[in-house]
Amino acid sequence: MSDDAPSNSTDADEGQNPPVAPEYAEVAADETMENDLRQLVRLAIAEDLGRSVDWTTVCLIGEETRGQCSIVPRAPGVAAGMVLVPWILDEFDADIDHKCHIEDGQPLVPGQEIVTLSGNARDLLTSERVVLNILCKLCGIATKTREFVQAIEGHHAKVYDTRKTTPGWRRLEKYAVRMGGGQNHRTGLFDGFLIKDNHLALGGGPGATLDPADAVRKALQWRSGRINQLPAPDIVEIEVDRLDELQSVLPAGPDIVLVDNFTLDQLRQAVAMRDQLNPSVQLEASGNVRIDTIGEIAATGVDRISSGALTHRAMWLDLGLDWLPPQAS
Template identity: 40%
Template sequence: MNTEMDRVVRTALAEDLGLVGDLTTMVTVPAEATGTAYVMAREAGVLSGTTCADATFAQVDPEVTVTWHRRDGDKLTPGDVVGEFSGSARSILTGERTALNLLGHLSGIATRTAEMVALVDGTKARIADTRKTTPGLRALEKRAVADGGGINHRFGLHDAILVKDNHIGLGGGLGPVLQRLANHTSHLVRVEIEVDTLEQLEQVLAFDAARLADGLPQVVHAILLDNMSPAQVAEGVRRVRQHPARVVTEVSGGVTEASVRALADAGPDVISVGALTHSVRCLDFGLDLLTNGTVDKKHPKG
């Protein structure tokens, strides 16, 4: 995570500073000036991304002291003092936007995840992310999902097998794909298959039931019920529970705040939500200066 985070911060700072640096600050603020600025929550939410702000000032100026009054995963209310930056005034101003951009984006993800988690409270379903992440930010965004109380799906194409409809279509159909999985996967590789219909589900379950009856290990460890109604999900879960081996049931496909509870009540183990990362709104933070012993909330942002 540290390597990924340092890369993201380095790219963001290079994008902001170019070859010259913070031209406005260099012209307007004396080099010897020091100060303290406070990170203020301007709306309710869940905090994530403090380590990115740490990394920002570590690269801008390691002499800037960063102190947090809240931890990642904490709930915030408007007006909360989340943290503070102390040291060179020029350094604080130079690192401000990069630090707050990352803090706001990741806290937005954590906040929406927490809202989804709350909506399924009392059911067995857990809220998971997907690979629909911002290019280059996946590790940070998945950490934000965890800060919001969700769980992480596979990280990438390399750490698990997830057979989707296009794999089945281009692979010659569900039967041939299942046989290739049986021939080429091992007990160390987790396999999930996406099904669009209950008929496909039956085919997957029958394939592994026959293997188990012959003393062979199961091939499929999880089944993704894609774009199904709550009634279809409930029927799919019922059929999976009658299977002789433990199989995780996942639901996905256009899940929203309005639909997630009914899907959770249908009994799946996991509900994956791409919108946690691909359609998130930043949480609003401000950086307010300490002037004459009080926090000056009129300090311009940006």
């Protein structure tokens, strides 16, 4: 572990290019997210079938019956989860072919066919609800995010998600945020230093609190080190809830300062203070961020706005499954 904090100098110090804004890793539809999805689908299958069968379908639908259906939005929104459809069907070991007619991130038009499914009718009926549940949830998050992003058009601030996600669904929900045009904050505790008031309350030893600026300097030192050969994350962020705390931490040089529950006037003061003391630090506003407040927050000049509402207040988008006439043999 290095005892010296890494240099915070940038080309901007020499009057050249402005500093590059730090970003947490984006969540992508990769093997890690596929693994999360497959575990969720297995749980969903167990919820629906237990150790039994779909009795209604087996009773009424012939084993060799074929069918075709389309997933259709009933309301406008933003697509998210189309890339997941083959993984969902694979977990059912289903005799189903699929075709996606739209890509994630694209707008959804009511009545527009977005996915076509064809194959064994029993498999289609048994997997229907799980497929729809996942897509409805993710399209809802993407749609909510797009509303927030559009509400701050014309400002340079970006919209970020949080860790206020459904347990087990985090990567999927954060992927949906990205499809809606938002940015991903840290995925977990492993990919950034984010110093909060509880860390300060407990980090100073018995009966003492840790000074915020000292906490930043310590994290800056640690980010150049390793634990059990694991490299420390790059981004150092600290949360403050008062202007005097912001004033104390800016000279220490964190990458980001999260200004929590500041009033609009306090946010404007925070931006002016940052511009004077350390222009390379990004300011992230959080707390009481709603669709009716985010525009005013962005107008204060902050760089980032994080909101748990993108995930925990998003309504499912209404998607339906329409059966198509049997194909000619």
